[in-house]
Amino acid sequence: MxxxxxxxxxxxxxxxxxxxxxxxxxxxxxxxxxxxxxxxHYFSIDNKLLLTFLDLFRKPEVVIVGYINGTRKKYIDVLQYFALSLTLTGIQVFLMSTFFKESTDISSQFINGFNDASTTTDNPFKDFDVNALNNYQGLIYILTVPFSAVGSWLAYYIIGERTYNFTEHLVINLYYSAQIIIITALLTILFLVFGLDYLIISSIVYILTFVYLFYILKRIFKTNFWNTLGRFSLVMAIYIGSFLIIGLITMLIVVIIAVALHK
Incomplete structure (x- = not known):
């Protein structure tokens, strides 16, 4: 055979x-x-999914660095884990757009403040629909991973810490992002079941994502608190800066196309 x-x-x-x-x-x-x-694979007490999920909290360097160094059997493959997180996001979006639609109607107090910020027709927040934006969460998650990978790789490259190449930083950020996406989806569904405010949930989870990234960098690169804080700040600066640059370039292209079409 x-x-x-x-x-x-x-x-x-x-x-x-x-x-x-x-x-x-x-x-x-x-x-x-x-x-x-x-x-x-998914429900037994010693399955890869549960073990990967728990060890990304307990010892993320073992999961991530182990995968980079060739350990591929003990934990779920990074791409499979990220795909699983996107599937869970799809379930979250479905529940938010059906059973919890009223609870996630963010166009109430906070968004209405932006909508009423200007009485002119060129108010950029006039037709802003956060609920519609939620339908594209999976795509947004996919697009943000390369930016976060560029941020961590370039930050550590600048300071001379070049242990991992860009692809390996991509693996780091894929595992990090997948874990954050899973936690976000689970907490969102759980809190909505108990009727908690979606904006509060989002704000709390958003803060925790930065705390977890700090924790990941500290464990993988084995630096003390202040060294990690400096590296984390540089990573975030490059991450946000790259987003702004891409955003400005995209807006410029749109403006050029619009002007060309109206000529």
Missing amino acids: NCKNCSNNLRAKQKFCDECGAKIIQNRLKPKVLAQQVNE
């Missing part, structure tokens, strides 16, 4: 391929077999 993943020759009753490490599937796919696989 050959391995169905890499075609390596296998011994009788071999459970794992000694070439690619894949599990050898002996039985045909049936509901019972499928249920066992789902339980093994």
